[in-house]
Amino acid sequence: MYKMETKVAVVTGANKGIGFEIVKGLCRKFEGTVYLTARSEERGQEAVKKLEELDLHPSFHVLDVTSEESVQAFATHISTHYSGIDVLVNNAGILDFDKSVSSYEDAKKLIDTNFMSLLTMSKILYPLLKNNARIINLSSDWGLLSNIRKQVWLDTLAKDNLTVEEILQFVNDFLQAAKNGKNAFISFAGHYGDYKVSKVAMSALTFVQQRQFKEAGKDISINCVHPGFVKTEMTKGMGDFSPERGARAPLYLALDAPQTLKGTFVWHDCHQVNWDD
Known part of the structure; x- marks a missing residue:
């Protein structure tokens, strides 16, 4: 089948909120x-x-980032019709704003959605990325390393030679703390610790994967971004910014940032910050 050379951009979790505005x-x-x-x-x-209705015409495809089968079906669709992906915005994520301390089961579901799904996407969808593709990971100011309270992980995650395996150990250590009850949960990362851990893990993975792309000789940029405290359904309408304003920095990374901007943490006003200060 003929594959179109058309450029392709993909936004996950895009039916509402920031994802919708990015689309x-x-x-x-x-x-x-x-x-x-x-x-x-x-x-x-x-x-x-x-x-x-606004005379904008996106394409649609079902994609559940927590399902390998769903991600594979989408990858097959893309590889059948197109020569690859140019822009991928990993926006899909969950947070129960009413639960500042979650049960182990809720924490695992959140981390599976917000972080483990990125490993599934990496395995199945990243091979379809074109050589100069851009990946944008929607993180949070809660994705800064300073949100973590355990010194061993503050030291480990800041390493230049950090590995994906070590990030997984970090996530699993937190889930064990969640199993051990409220006190262990809070001592690890405070209230909303599961969300903080998921976003810190996402940030760390961003930097590790940028290093991996460079080592593989690929001119792919991957950056994470804090869109600001945005008024969405997830935040129960609380926040400082509209979803449209929250889309500003992700769109900058997708469209306007220099291709040399790689492996950084970008703030909602488009300036770079040190994630591990």
Whole structure:
């Protein structure tokens, strides 16, 4: 089958909030096909309809980042129709704002969605990235290393030669703390510790994967971004910024940042910060 040379941008978890606004911005400025993806066919199609009313025309595909089968189905779709992916925005994520301390089961579900899914995406979707592709990971100010309270992990995660295996050990150490009860949970990363751990792990993975791309001789940029405290359904409408404002820095990384910007933590106003200060 003929594969189109059209540029392709993909946004995960994009049927609402910041993801929806990123798709909107890409539809306006990205010269190629923009995929709005979501777990729910119904909610995804509703989001596409809203954009079509603005004369914007994203493509839609179901994508549940927590399901290897779903990610593989999407990868097969892309590889069948296109020559690769140019922009990938890892936006999908969850947070129960009502639970500052979660149960082990809730913490595991959150970490599976916010972090472990990135390893699935890396394994299945990253091989489809074109050589000058851009990956944008939606992190948070809670993704800064200073959110962690255990000194052993402050030291480990700041290493220049950090490995994916060590990040997994960090995540599993936290999940063990969550199993051990509220006091262990809070002593590890404070309130909302599961969300903080998921985003710190995402940030750390960003830097490790940038190093891996460089070692493999690939001109792929991967950066993480704090979009600001954005008023979304996830934050129960609390926040400083609109979702549209929250999309500003992710869109900068997707469209306008120099390709030399690699392996950085970008703030909502588009300036770089040191994640491990």
